[in-house]
Amino acid sequence: MRKPDAVSPALRVRVNAAVKELGYVPNLAASRLASSRTHTIGVIVPTLYNVIFAEYLFALHDILVAAGFHVLVVNSRYSQIEEENAIKALLGQRVEAIIITGTHHTPLSRQLLSQARLPVVETFELSPEPIDLNIGMSQENAGQTATQHLIGLGLRRIAFLTGNLDHRAQSRLDGCRLAMEQAGLRPAEIIARKPRHSSVALGSDLFAMTHESGDVPEAIFCTDDNLALGAMQECRKRGMRVPDDIAIMGFHDLEFAACSAPSLSSIATRRFETGKLAAERVLAALNSSRTPAAEQIDLGYTLIARESTAV
Amino acid sequence: MRKPDAVSPALRVRVNAAVKELGYVPNLAASRLASSRTHTIGVIVPTLYNVIFAEYLFALHDILVAAGFHVLVVNSRYSQIEEENAIKALLGQRVEAIIITGTHHTPLSRQLLSQARLPVVETFELSPEPIDLNIGMSQENAGQTATQHLIGLGLRRIAFLTGNLDHRAQSRLDGCRLAMEQAGLRPAEIIARKPRHSSVALGSDLFAMTHESGDVPEAIFCTDDNLALGAMQECRKRGMRVPDDIAIMGFHDLEFAACSAPSLSSIATRRFETGKLAAERVLAALNSSRTPAAEQIDLGYTLIARESTAV
């Protein structure tokens, strides 16, 4: 069945007939056990709610499936414990490589990944000590750049807005604080108490909260374009004009940032490229017998200034 | 290792030490082969870009993981061929049940699912002849209800706007046509030539196209809230007021519909409940030895009238 050409046409016909009649489907577990090849790559993402991971997975999927691999996606829900369980599950499946979001893991996770002797790619962040490959960008620098953009516009009272404070959001906040400090300022911080995933509705809620507190800043840097869009809409509802009364800055440059009204300034990040490169490097590592040297790739980011900060 | 209580404490300690030192992880393929239990449920969705599937998967995941199952998510990219391949892959994995989006499959897909002797749940639509279980809603009725709402407002020139025309979008369009016909009208149809996934940017593009053609309707029913939001933003950019100059209606009642400015009228659909119920029925079927009768559950939908159609 796996090499139909290597068999007489007559036999091939009989085999196909039998397959169809019996509804026979080869047992992958047996095949994997016997060949010790699973043709499966494990991918861990923190959530499926955020479209950036959909884009990333799309690119990964494209390349890996074309190369004959299965892609096993697990989500860790932003929990290191769930991530550790996901790693165990993937190793138990004997995936041939693991592509994992972020660079912060439990000690056991690191240990498991290190001694598993398979290609590991950490993505979206830059690690001080990568387990193996690392493809990402400096979230802290990006946060700093965004904030410097606002400061450069003459804005002084700047707030940082986020839903849950996962590690990447925290790094952006660190960058924001650094930029403010360098300018002799301090950011206000608007952080949702209850960790909810980033959404337009949450951005709207958080801005409403801030507005009602009476302490409205001159500019808001949101960790995410969804939050930014929600904040912009809430501004309008409350009679504030963007950017005249308040400047708003997003993050990720999602598809709608260019066409929202007003259009949204953001930091463009490279999700497709991250996925594509991770997949390519994994394939390369799997095809070369010798272990390639651990490598770190900085994909960078780009500041996109649009109407929402055109003060 | 699987029953630590059934072993002397001393041995248990030695086992754990060995496990840690060797980085031992049990081989799931071997376990599955030996026990002929995979504890895995396969789920097929058409895309990961649409947040409704994230919500659905979240609910599914919650219940199935809590019950000790693995969830294997595959996406078919709205292609029946890819869906067929996904089904083969899942059956090869010997998943214990399959939860699949939609009710339209290739003949071979139907055959494979029928003769696999495992619980199958088709979701999001209602099928005239379900393979096994079917949990969904009438997309056509929902499209009809939305359109009747617009007609009831005295609007006559109504357009239907969609990105790609997958089967569910087609059904909503059918419902829209039916309502128009009953009122003695004909809908205009705005359909993206290049199938792209639904997004705010696409809604914006499509409305811009329509506006430039000069033939602007009195109301637009969009297959998706993302498209609707994009259309609303593009309206504002072009100096049209919603709902005064044009009424806009979305679909799915995504999180942001309530907080956009103006707030968006929509049809609320029940993604969480669909996932929850599908997971519960699968677990029930797996626990009862006898095959439960094929069943069809209509989860319905709700018209939510908000500012964008408050004419």
Add this chain to the structure above:
DNA sequence: ATGAAAGCGCTAACAC
């Protein structure tokens, strides 16, 4: 409570 042994359904290597 512990050890021994058969066999799950394939793959890979070999003989025919």
Add this chain to the structure above:
DNA sequence: GTGTTAGCGCTTTCAT
């Protein structure tokens, strides 16, 4: 080109 056979690493059953 075709048939045969020994494992892959577990689970399950049976002896001890």
